[in-house]
Amino acid sequence: MRNNKTRHSWKLSRRAAEVGPFLVMEVLERALELERSGRSVIHLEVGEPDFDTPEPVREAAVRALRDGCTHYTHSLGRVELREALSAWYRARYGIEVSPDRFVVTVGSSSAMLLVFAALIEEGDRVLVPEPGYPCYPKFVRLLGGRPRSLLVDAVTAFQPSPSRLLRAVEQEQPKVVVVNSPSNPAGTLLEEDGWQCLVDSTPANTAVVSDEIYHGLVYEGTARSVLEYLPDGVVVSGFSKLFAMTGWRLGWVVLPEPLVRTVRNLQQNLFISASDFAQIAAVAALTQCDEQLEAMRSAYDRRRRLLLRDLEKWGLHPAAPPQGAFYVLVDVSPWTRDVLSFVLQLLEDTGVAVTPGTDFGAAGEGFIRLSYAVSEDDLEEGIDRLGRYLTERRDRGSEGGPAKQ
DSSP states (O other), X not given: OOOOOOOOOOOOOHHHHTOOOOHHHHHHHHHHHHHHTTOOOEEOSOOOOOSOOOHHHHHHHHHHHHTTOOSOOOTTOOHHHHHHHHXXXXXXXXXXXXXXXXXXXXXXXXXXXXXXHHHOOTTOEEEEEESOOTHXXXXXXXXXXXXXXXXXXXXXXXXXXXXXXXHHHHHXXXXXXXXXXXXXXXXXXXXXXXXXXXXXXXOTTSEXXXXXXXTTOBSSSOOOOGGGTOTTOEEEEESTTTTTOGGGOOEEEEOOHHHHHHHHHHHHHHTXXXXXXXXXXXXXXXXXXXXXXXXXXXXXXXXXXHHHHHHHHTTOOBSSOOOBTTEEEEEOXXXXXXXXXXXXXXXXXXXXXXXXXXXXXXXXXXXXXXEOOSOHHHHHHHHHHHHHHHHHHHHHTOOSSOOOO
């Protein structure tokens, strides 16, 4: 006789239980529920290009599928893709990187996971920017490391200042330092003095991991690769943002030679390899899409300027002038002391979905992140709804907590 009694004697992994929700996804999921109920929602929350993947990439993928390219590949990735990436770095940055130092990954998230798994021992300290990408500290904790905040703010354009970086490295003695330029959530660049301080302040036993996923999406200034300063730096990047290929789940990591074998072993065991036909398509992305990339970059820049203009119209200002990516960080602390509640109420009341600053760490309290990876019409409508909402809250004298429905 079958026993259908449910047992709950198992216990969650402590490390897994400590991985909290990705708040932007919580907002997105509620926004999708509202849309299904018939509500009009403006999506300014998710950092996903609204453009289709360029046609040459899609055509290359279709050909690859028809040719039967649906099998495992070398765990480092197809040779022709790694050679194309090497040529990309030569053309874009003027640096020579052997194809053997690239590992093609299942998106940049798995690239980050592989790198941290290769570097972090139990209890190792990892310096991560705060506010910064929410998954950095979660990956570190999951692997037994100790994330330590490298605090950034509007004074330093949400990039680590040389003085703070030097002090944090001296105090924490980290195994790894993570940098992100252009940054998420502020879209700012690490300047020359910051890069130079990074080189000067990190000892030989500290790895520098540079998240360069937004490279190519720059409108003011220049995004530098860590490899221009530290030949043994680690680069994490991917095709999702610049190439509008989020759903393809394809990234890469550039490693110093001593790390390649270890990361290769991890890749073989955890992921085997990235998608075969997607890798072939990625060669087309790197070699045939300059015109499409520039068209998308120019469109983002127009949207950025439109967004800044419309924010100004409502008396709102970016926490720091955005130079790249497709984000603006806005201070809403005069309207709330609980930004997550504020964001959820804003969504319910206006249908505008934005990301709470606390998704990027406790230092993000009081800020919201707006993504301009949406149409100009949606941007204008979304900022108008936001502006009217804030005006109404101010007129009601509501300076703390969410507005009442």
